[in-house]
Amino acid sequence: MSGLRKILSNWLPAYAFLYIVFLYLPVIFLPIFSVNTSASPKFPLSGFTLKWYEELPHTPALLDAAWNSLMVGVSAAILSTVLGICAARAITRYRFPGRRTINGLLMAPLVLPEIIVAVSMLLVMLQLGLSLSLVTVVLGHVLVCIPYSLSVLTSGFEGFDRSLEEASADLGESAFGTFRRVTLPMVAPAIISSLLVSFTISLDEFIMAFFLTGTESTLPVYIWGQLRFASKLPGVLALGTLLLVGSFVLLTLAEILRRRAARRTQNTGGVFA
Amino acid sequence: MPERSKSERPMIEIAHVTRSYGAFKALDDASLTIREGEFFSLLGPSGCGKTTLLRMIAGFDNPTSGSIAVDGQEMLGIPANRRPTNMVFQSYAIFPHLNVEQNVGYGLKRLRLDATEEKRRVEEALAQVSLTGLGKRGATELSGGQRQRVALARALVMRPKVLLLDEPLSALDKKLREQMQVELRRLQQAVGITFILVTHDQYEALAMSDRIAVMFGGKIAQVASPKEIYQRPVNRQVADFLGGMNFVKAEIVEENGASMTVDTLGFGRVKTDKPAAFVRNGKAATLGIRPERLRVLWDDAKDKHEVAGTVVDRHYFGEITHLIVDIPGLEKPLSVTETNNFGADDIPVGAPIRLAYDPDALVAMAD
Numbered sequence: 001m002s003g004l005r006k007i008l009s010n011w012l013p014a015y016a017f018l019y020i021v022f023l024y025l026p027v028i029f030l031p032i033f034s035v036n037t038s039a040s041p042k043f044p045l046s047g048f049t050l051k052w053y054e055e056l057p058h059t060p061a062l063l064d065a066a067w068n069s070l071m072v073g074v075s076a077a078i079l080s081t082v083l084g085i086c087a088a089r090a091i092t093r094y095r096f097p098g099r100r101t102i103n104g105l106l107m108a109p110l111v112l113p114e115i116i117v118a119v120s121m122l123l124v125m126l127q128l129g130l131s132l133s134l135v136t137v138v139l140g141h142v143l144v145c146i147p148y149s150l151s152v153l154t155s156g157f158e159g160f161d162r163s164l165e166e167a168s169a170d171l172g173e174s175a176f177g178t179f180r181r182v183t184l185p186m187v188a189p190a191i192i193s194s195l196l197v198s199f200t201i202s203l204d205e206f207i208m209a210f211f212l213t214g215t216e217s218t219l220p221v222y223i224w225g226q227l228r229f230a231s232k233l234p235g236v237l238a239l240g241t242l243l244l245v246g247s248f249v250l251l252t253l254a255e256i257l258r259r260r261a262a263r264r265t266q267n268t269g270g271v272f273a
Numbered sequence: 274m275p276e277r278s279k280s281e282r283p284m285i286e287i288a289h290v291t292r293s294y295g296a297f298k299a300l301d302d303a304s305l306t307i308r309e310g311e312f313f314s315l316l317g318p319s320g321c322g323k324t325t326l327l328r329m330i331a332g333f334d335n336p337t338s339g340s341i342a343v344d345g346q347e348m349l350g351i352p353a354n355r356r357p358t359n360m361v362f363q364s365y366a367i368f369p370h371l372n373v374e375q376n377v378g379y380g381l382k383r384l385r386l387d388a389t390e391e392k393r394r395v396e397e398a399l400a401q402v403s404l405t406g407l408g409k410r411g412a413t414e415l416s417g418g419q420r421q422r423v424a425l426a427r428a429l430v431m432r433p434k435v436l437l438l439d440e441p442l443s444a445l446d447k448k449l450r451e452q453m454q455v456e457l458r459r460l461q462q463a464v465g466i467t468f469i470l471v472t473h474d475q476y477e478a479l480a481m482s483d484r485i486a487v488m489f490g491g492k493i494a495q496v497a498s499p500k501e502i503y504q505r506p507v508n509r510q511v512a513d514f515l516g517g518m519n520f521v522k523a524e525i526v527e528e529n530g531a532s533m534t535v536d537t538l539g540f541g542r543v544k545t546d547k548p549a550a551f552v553r554n555g556k557a558a559t560l561g562i563r564p565e566r567l568r569v570l571w572d573d574a575k576d577k578h579e580v581a582g583t584v585v586d587r588h589y590f591g592e593i594t595h596l597i598v599d600i601p602g603l604e605k606p607l608s609v610t611e612t613n614n615f616g617a618d619d620i621p622v623g624a625p626i627r628l629a630y631d632p633d634a635l636v637a638m639a640d
Contacts, residue, residue, distance in 0.1 A: 166333055167366035169353040171380030171431060181379075185370045263413075 030244060034237035041233065052238040062239065065222035069203055072134055072218055076141035077199040083142070084149030084194055091150075092157040103150075110147040117143065118211040125212065132214040140208035145198035152197055152254070156190020156261035190261035196254035200247045219243065283345075284309040284435060284467045285330065290339030292325055292491075299325045300336070301491040307435075307469065307484075312461050314470045314478040317488035318514070323471045326488075327437050330469065332356045344434050359428035360437040363444070365420045367412045367427075373399070374408035377426045398430035401460065418449050425457075429464065436461075438470045442477060454480050475515050479503060487511050504563075505548055508639045512561050519567075519607045521560045523637070533637065535560065538602035539580055540630075545637050558637050564595070564610040566634035569617060569626060576629035582607070584624050594618045598626055 029041070037047035056062060090096075091103050109117060118140065125136050164186070168178040206220035213221060223239060226232040285307040292300040300322040307313045315323035328334040329341055332353030341348045343357055359380075368376050378395045386394070399405050402422035407415075415423065421441060428436055441457075442450045458481050461468045472478050478485050479499040486496045495507045506512035509520060523535035526542070533547045535558055543560065570576060585606055586597035594617040596609040609628060611617035620626065 161364055161366060163362045163364050163366040164368060166353070167360070167362055167368075167427075168379070169333075170331060170358075170360045171427065172354050172383045173380070174354060177383070182368060 027244065030237055031241045034234065034241045036234070039231060039234055041237070052234040053242075055235055056238060056242075059235070062219075062222060062235075065217050065219045068134055068216050069219040072137050072141060072209070073199045073202040075138045076145055076202040077195045079138065079142045080145035080149045080198045081153075081191060081194045084146055084153045085191065087146075087150055088153035088157050092154055092160065093162075106150055107147045109143055114144070114207045118207045121208070122211045132212060134213065134216055134218075136212040136214075137209050137218065140212045141198075141202040141205055144205055144208060145201050148197045148201055149194040152194045152258050153187075153190050155258060156187055156193070160186065187261060189257040193254040193257035193261065196250045196257070200250045200254070204243065204247060280309040282309040283307070284311070284343065285469070286340075286342040287326070287330075288340045288342075290326070290329065290336045290341060292322070292329065292334065293337045298491050300329075302339070303488075303491070303493050305486055305493060305496065307467060310465050310467055312458065312468045312470070312481060312483045314472060314482040314485045315488060316472055316475060316478040316485050316514075318473055320490075321488040322491040323473075323488050324439060327360075327439055327469065327471045330435070331358055331360045331437050357434040358437055359431045359433040359435075360439065361421075361424045361428050361441045363439045363441070365424040365444075367415070367420050367423055369412045371412060372408070373404065373410045373412070373415070373423055376412060376423055377408075377430055379427060380431045394430055398426040401429060401464070402426045403456075417445055418453065421445065421453065425460070429460075429466075433466065435467045435469060438468060440471055440473070442472075443474070450477075457481060479515075487514065489514075505546075505636055506561070506638060507548060509559060509561070512638060517564045517608055517610070518561045519564065520605070521562070521603065521635075523558045523560045525556050525558050533558075535637065539600045540635065543632055543635055545632065545635055547637060559639075560635045560637055562607075562630060562635050564608045566630060567598075567607060567609045568629045569596070569609070569611050569615070569620070570629050571615060574629075578632055579627050579629045580607075581625065581627045584620055584622050584626050587618075587620065587622055589618050594620075596620065596626070598628065 032045070033041040034052055035048055035050065036045050037049045037051075038045070087102075087106055091099060121136075121140050121143070122132075125132065125139075130136055164182055165178050168182045169175070173181060204220060205218075206224065209218045209221050210224065217225065219239070223236050226236050283306045285305070287303060287305040287307075290300055290303045291298060303322070303326060315326060317323050325334060329336055330343070330348070332348065332351065335349070348356060368379065371379070374395055377398050378391060381391050381394060384391075395408070396405070399408060402425050404419065404422050404426060407419070410419075412420075412423075421444075424441070438457075442453050445453060454477060457468075457470075470478070470481065479502075482499055484496060484498055485502050487494045487502060489510055494511050495502060497505070502511065503515050506515060506518075509518075512518040512520075521537050521540060523537045523543075525533060525535050527534040528547065531547055532544060534542060534544045536542050537560060540560070545560065568576075570579060580600050582598045582600035584596055585599045588595040588597075591613075593610050593612055596611060596617065597606045598609055599606040607628070
């Protein structure tokens with residue numbers, strides 16, 4: 001037993017290191033090859049250049065796709081956050097039969113095979129007689145984003161001390177005034193965090209967009225299309241790097257805000273209390 | 274403390290208030306009058322309805338039937354934000370996104386005072402609770418005691434007719450709690466506002482209140498001054514809740530207006546006051562005597578009223594010792610509290626002992 005433990009304690013750090021390398025090495029290749037002068041992604045690197053980045057703004061199809069993604073992302077973020085607020089409020093504030101089940105069902109799209117969901121959505125949209133467009137993409141993205149919105153918002157709303165709203169009423173404030181002066185400021189960070197997370201998810205989402213879009217493509221769909229041409233690869237790598245950095249920044253910001261919201265609502269006890 | 278002259282004007286009138294949740298009655302036909310300027314406590318175990326009653330006065334809950342009036346005005350149908358009451362919450366409910374000053378000034382914003390007047394009132398309220406200079410401190414940077422003071426200042430600054438306090442000291446440690454009891458009492462006397470305190474701590478209620486209502490199972494059992502409640506409880510439940518009490522079975526021999534004569538095993542024949550709330554139930558009654566009203570008789574000391582027995586157990590508590598004394602004829606041994614001045618902590622278990630008592634300390638009560 002102790003022999004096994006000894007082997008484990010020696011090799012666990014190495015295992016953890018390999019694990020991290022396997023996870024992140026491919027991601028690191030992306031920015032590296034995006035500044036390589038050679039058009040094919042191969043070692044050794046031939047030289048440093050930013051020309052692939054400079055070409056990006058001169059590609060009209062890419063600009064269209066970026067604009068589409070922005071519109072879809074903003075719409076999906078707002079919709080899923082609004083729906084998420086209602087659900088999170090109900091789940092954290094009220095005790096009703098089926099509360100856990102409903103929460104589970106709302107979170108399920110996180111683990112459902114996305115391609116199956118996308119195909120089902122496509123069938124439903126066509127049955128409903130909707131023509132495929134960015135609107136149908138938004139609907140698909142809302143479905144994907146709600147679990148993320150819900151979990152961010154739930155952690156922000158959880159432990160919201162109800163007596164804060166009562167205290168506000170007790171001090172003479174109306175229901176609307178209480179919402180404006182107490183409820184909203186306290187949950188605002190969670191709401192912004194939810195908007196950022198769902199926007200980021202929508203921006204990177206491919207399968208739903210691929211199945212549900214009409215003639216207009218979003219950025220991931222555009223990238224998919226470009227991969228057929230070897231000469232376009234460096235441009236795709238540059239674009240991918242930008243998306244990666246953007247997502248990372250947005251998600252970091254979202255997490256900071258989510259923690260701030262959770263601290264506000266949950267840790268109403270003072271640091272010395 | 275000498276009795277302060279007080280207004281007899283009723284500030285809160287609670288008449289036949291019942292609050293039902295389905296078949297369960299959180300409050301059952303409670304009636305109560307609280308006077309202007311009084312420090313009044315609602316005392317009882319958890320679930321006795323004391324918090325429900327407080328929340329109804331504040332406007333966070335409504336009676337199923339009955340009426341609540343504040344300063345002569347019926348409160349039914351008036352929402353919490355338009356009642357002349359303010360509350361200190363058990364959790365304090367300090368707004369975490371505002372600093373101390375903004376918390377205290379929260380309610381004043383609605384009154385649209387000019388800026389200097391608003392600032393003056395906030396400063397005044399902070400001074401009342403000894404928080405001067407902490408106005409810019411963030412809500413999350415406060416200690417438990419400071420949070421409590423902010424909650425108090427935030428309510429007092431509104432100059433309510435009635436201040437409601439929901440277990441305000443329960444989250445504090447023992448030492449701070451005792452300090453705040455004294456401060457709260459002093460504050461109430463300084464501002465002269467009617468205070469209603471909800472608590473399950475009998476010592477807190479006894480130390481702070483002008484009058485106490487003891488509640489059990491949604492009903493008000495007794496309303497009286499702390500001394501009266503402690504010394505003359507109306508029944509065993511109240512007696513028990515207010516601290517240790519020895520119960521002795523008695524048989525009524527004679528009833529005579531305000532007094533009666535009873536026979537007991539152990540204490541013999543005793544003449545005692547008949548409490549106003551006493552309800553006769555056959556010949557049986559119960560006498561109670563508090564453990565500290567029994568006194569150890571040392572050596573050859575004699576007393577007109579004494580009982581003799583044997584020490585069966587002894588518990589040491591620092592400044593006092595609890596002796597458990599078996600008296601022939603009593604079904605349960607007596608519990609005796611004696612200060613350790615004279616060596617009560619050295620009395621050996623098994624030793625014979627004599628105890629003196631004052632017949633006035635034997636109080637008759639309903640079972």
